[in-house]
Amino acid sequence: MNVYKDRIKKFVEIFGLEILYTVINTIFLLFLHQLNKELFSKYSNQEYLEMLMYQNYKPVVFFIITVLSIIWGIIIVKSRFKKFKYKDFEPIEILYAMLSFAFTAVIICLLIIAINNPILQAIAFVIGSAVALAYAYE
Amino acid sequence: MEYKQKLLDWISYTKRKDKQMVIMIEKKEKYLAMSDDEFLFEYTRIGARYEHKKFVLSVIIVTTLITIIMDIWGRLYDFIFRLLMLGNVKNVEEDMIKVAEILVVAIMFIILIVGVLIIHDLIKNMYLLTKEKIFIEEIKELRKV
Numbered sequence: 001m002n003v004y005k006d007r008i009k010k011f012v013e014i015f016g017l018e019i020l021y022t023v024i025n026t027i028f029l030l031f032l033h034q035l036n037k038e039l040f041s042k043y044s045n046q047e048y049l050e051m052l053m054y055q056n057y058k059p060v061v062f063f064i065i066t067v068l069s070i071i072w073g074i075i076i077v078k079s080r081f082k083k084f085k086y087k088d089f090e091p092i093e094i095l096y097a098m099l100s101f102a103f104t105a106v107i108i109c110l111l112i113i114a115i116n117n118p119i120l121q122a123i124a125f126v127i128g129s130a131v132a133l134a135y136a137y138e
Numbered sequence: 139m140e141y142k143q144k145l146l147d148w149i150s151y152t153k154r155k156d157k158q159m160v161i162m163i164e165k166k167e168k169y170l171a172m173s174d175d176e177f178l179f180e181y182t183r184i185g186a187r188y189e190h191k192k193f194v195l196s197v198i199i200v201t202t203l204i205t206i207i208m209d210i211w212g213r214l215y216d217f218i219f220r221l222l223m224l225g226n227v228k229n230v231e232e233d234m235i236k237v238a239e240i241l242v243v244a245i246m247f248i249i250l251i252v253g254v255l256i257i258h259d260l261i262k263n264m265y266l267l268t269k270e271k272i273f274i275e276e277i278k279e280l281r282k283v
Contacts, residue, residue: 130238
């Protein structure tokens with residue numbers, strides 16, 4: 001039993017930040033999935049404006065959190081790989097870095113997929129329309 | 139109990155200073171034990187990295203200045219101003235303008251955060267490299283004796 005306890009402890013010590021990142025983002029992804037489902041059930045594909053205004057701009061807040069989460073993930077991977085540039089390292093550390101990259105890459109891909117349909121599409125549509133409108137009336 | 143002690147050590151200034159001191163002494167011994175060629179290699183590497191970082195930082199500062207001079211931010215504000223003016227035009231949905239304004243502010247906020255993170259990273263690296271450079275120059279003097 002103690003052997004497993006030690007192994008889990010070591011795993012948590014090595015991948016603490018990645019575990020925290022994965023747990024927080026998994027919970028966030030569940031909320032995002034729920035929001036996407038609500039948006040799809042309430043609005044059609046043409047009602048992008050109403051979609052973004054849903055529950056006091058909730059989709060916009062989710063979009064900002066997603067972008068910040070992606071930036072956070074990139075920082076975690078970058079800090080792992082930074083070590084190799086100027087310091088000596090154990091071969092096992094490459095495996096750790098690869099695992100860390102896999103953890104965060106999966107989360108980042110899921111975040112992009114979840115935010116793309118329909119929130120990001122709605123944002124792109126509204127921004128595009130606003131730019132066209134703003135410069136149409138001189 | 140062990141974690142509590144670790145947390146206290148992490149907070150305490152004296153403990154942190156002692157830890158850094160131990161690392162510094164180890165590094166000093168490592169540099170003093172090096173052969174002349176090895177030391178020269180380390181010295182040039184740190185010096186070159188310092189100059190390179192200084193160059194990158196100055197390029198970023200110059201680029202920021204150029205964007206300010208070329209009025210890129212001004213154009214963004216002009217776009218927001220145009221959006222505000224659209225409220226007076228008939229047949230344009232008010233919600234559309236409101237949502238677009240919020241989105242523009244959100245995008246500006248994200249760009250600002252990314253910019254602050256990049257500059258923070260560069261300045262922190264610059265600080266560490268300056269520390270390293272001062273240290274290796276002092277070691278160079280010690281090696282002469």
